[in-house]
Amino acid sequence: MSARNRLYAALIFLGPALLAVILLRIWPAFDAVHQSLLAPRATRYGFENYIFILTDPVFQNSLWTTLIYSLIVNPLQIAIALALALLMNVAVRLIRFWRTLILLPVAIPQSVSAVIWGVALRPDGPVNAMLVAIGLEEQRFLTSPDQALASVILIVSWIGVGYWMMFLLAGLQDIPKSLYEAVRIDGANRLQQFWYVTLPQLRRPLTFVLVANTVANFLVFAPVQILTQGGPQGSTNLIMNEIYTLAFVAGDPASAAAATVILVSVVLLVVIVQFRMMSAPEDRQR
Amino acid sequence: MTRPGPVRIAVIVAIALLFFLPLWWVTISALRPADEIFRYLSPLSTWTFWPRELTVAHIAELWTGPFRQAIVNSVYVTLVTVVVGLVVCATAAFALAVIDFPFRNAVFIIMVISFLIPFDAIAVPLFGIMRGLGLQNTYTGLILPGIGNGLAVFLLRQFFLGIPRELREAAFVDGMGWFGVFWRIYVPLSGPAIVSAALILFVFQWQAYLWPLLIAPAPDYKVAAVAIAQLSSFYDQNFGLVFAAALFIALVPMAVLTALQRFYTASVASGGSKE
Numbered sequence: 001m002s003a004r005n006r007l008y009a010a011l012i013f014l015g016p017a018l019l020a021v022i023l024l025r026i027w028p029a030f031d032a033v034h035q036s037l038l039a040p041r042a043t044r045y046g047f048e049n050y051i052f053i054l055t056d057p058v059f060q061n062s063l064w065t066t067l068i069y070s071l072i073v074n075p076l077q078i079a080i081a082l083a084l085a086l087l088m089n090v091a092v093r094l095i096r097f098w099r100t101l102i103l104l105p106v107a108i109p110q111s112v113s114a115v116i117w118g119v120a121l122r123p124d125g126p127v128n129a130m131l132v133a134i135g136l137e138e139q140r141f142l143t144s145p146d147q148a149l150a151s152v153i154l155i156v157s158w159i160g161v162g163y164w165m166m167f168l169l170a171g172l173q174d175i176p177k178s179l180y181e182a183v184r185i186d187g188a189n190r191l192q193q194f195w196y197v198t199l200p201q202l203r204r205p206l207t208f209v210l211v212a213n214t215v216a217n218f219l220v221f222a223p224v225q226i227l228t229q230g231g232p233q234g235s236t237n238l239i240m241n242e243i244y245t246l247a248f249v250a251g252d253p254a255s256a257a258a259a260t261v262i263l264v265s266v267v268l269l270v271v272i273v274q275f276r277m278m279s280a281p282e283d284r285q286r
Numbered sequence: 287m288t289r290p291g292p293v294r295i296a297v298i299v300a301i302a303l304l305f306f307l308p309l310w311w312v313t314i315s316a317l318r319p320a321d322e323i324f325r326y327l328s329p330l331s332t333w334t335f336w337p338r339e340l341t342v343a344h345i346a347e348l349w350t351g352p353f354r355q356a357i358v359n360s361v362y363v364t365l366v367t368v369v370v371g372l373v374v375c376a377t378a379a380f381a382l383a384v385i386d387f388p389f390r391n392a393v394f395i396i397m398v399i400s401f402l403i404p405f406d407a408i409a410v411p412l413f414g415i416m417r418g419l420g421l422q423n424t425y426t427g428l429i430l431p432g433i434g435n436g437l438a439v440f441l442l443r444q445f446f447l448g449i450p451r452e453l454r455e456a457a458f459v460d461g462m463g464w465f466g467v468f469w470r471i472y473v474p475l476s477g478p479a480i481v482s483a484a485l486i487l488f489v490f491q492w493q494a495y496l497w498p499l500l501i502a503p504a505p506d507y508k509v510a511a512v513a514i515a516q517l518s519s520f521y522d523q524n525f526g527l528v529f530a531a532a533l534f535i536a537l538v539p540m541a542v543l544t545a546l547q548r549f550y551t552a553s554v555a556s557g558g559s560k561e
Binding site for chain 2: 003006007009010012013014016017018020021023024025026027028029031032035084087088090092095097098099100101102103104105107108109110111112114115116117118119120124125126129130132133158162215218219221222226240243244247248253256257260263264267268271
């Protein structure tokens with residue numbers, strides 16, 4: 001095969017995917033940067049749009065809400081997923097079936113899960129009925145500024161933790177038995193086994209889950225837009241909902257573009273930092 | 287793996303059933319008369335969790351009512367996405383894994399970095415571009431974002447890299463061209479990876495919400511995931527239809543993933559957590 005033949009073949013095979021990457025990722029990314037730097041009623045470049053949204057109390061609140069939400073939801077979901085993985089890592093009849101029941105919610109479109117939980121969390125809905133049945137008080141959930149964000153966290157965790165559990169389960173099953181036997185001979189108890197064998201051995205799947213989950217949680221949109229539209233009182237106005245509101249409710253595409261650039265930058269930064277933090281010294285030397 | 291005690295098994299079963307409870311409630315609510323959906327909540331009774339009367343009226347309404355077009359749209363858009371997406375992703379993966387051309391690694395790195403940008407994050411600027419191209423309220427506009435999937439390309443490329451070089455060299459000697467090698471050798475040998483890639487493409491498109499909400503708001507092109515959200519926000523809610531729609535939209539991927547679970551988790555796990 002001549003070099004020219006290989007180049008033509010590569011162009012034909014890669015062509016559609018390259019066009020897709022350019023149209024679907026590179027063009028909109030550049031377009032967002034371009035729009036965000038262009039003042040709404042001027043033709044020169046500048047940072048007016050960034051200054052405008054960063055001094056806007058609604059946008060500031062949205063960033064703050066997203067930060068609080070991320071700091072709660074990511075550790076919470078990973079802890080639950082890890083606990084579930086440890087619990088479900090047993091050889092017993094039907095265990096695949098029980099795991100599948102926990103995994104199922106991730107297969108459902110988020111808009112459907114949002115609709116289901118929207119009805120379930122109604123003041124006169126089944127969740128309150130169950131709370132009353134076990135002797136607790138009824139809650140306001142999505143209609144209360146103090147509980148709405150927690151309700152969103154409940155919904156996205158029901159959706160996601162089974163999915164992350166599957167990666168950690170796969171990781172647990174890759175750990176060689178001999179490692180546990182070795183530390184047991186040294187007299188390690190169960191907690192020490194977990195701390196000195198399980199956690200270090202799970203570093204790779206945990207890194208992946210941490211990064212993928214953080215990114216996924218930055219992008220939560222359907223439950224917020226369907227159930228609260230960012231309310232009550234801005235308490236659930238996560239960044240994706242704020243971008244949507246800026247672009248299509250406020251009719252301010254330049255501000256939406258600036259917010260998009262901030263979101264994409266933060267996502268890429270988080271991905272890079274988390275991969276670096278979780279990689280062990282021996283990986284870095286290589 | 288350890289032999290679990292009865293307490294641990296009970297905890298496993300209880301947690302699994304708790305996770306399943308909302309879906310069970312959707313199922314029975316879709317199959318019971320509309321006036322019974324909220325009837326047995328206070329006090330809680332057996333009838334809260336078990337239908338007293340069964341009806342398929344709401345299920346039938348999916349096909350006779352306003353939801354029918356949304357189902358047709360979702361199924362059509364998803365099928366086309368999987369078929370076209372497989373062609374686009376598999377050919378790209380083949381070029382990146384097999385054909386030795388200048389700047390191959392550079393092209394691969396640009397593709398990986400581009401796909402690190404999550405699609406939903408740039409959906410709003412992309413919407414402006416696509417509307418400018420006249421693609422609002424078209425099937426093309428709905429399908430396009432689903433066909434180029436970085437994870438599917440990455441996964442297929444990894445699999446293609448594992449197919450021995452000697453196979454294609456022998457084929458070239460026999461006079462086969464690049465397309466022959468791709469279609470007669472690489473595709474038939476890559477069954478599991480292709481199923482995994484198809485699942486990734488399927489899940490992405492079936493679950494899409496933000497993009498269809500923007501690009502296809504007209505009733506003729508609205509997909510099911512968007513239609514159900516709007517159905518449930520009507521003031522005069524038809525809960526029977528909402529639950530029937532939720533059940534249908536949820537059952538399709540649940541059935542597919544349950545049947546093909548080993549392909550899905552295995553592929554995503556090996557694509558993500560290991561090199």
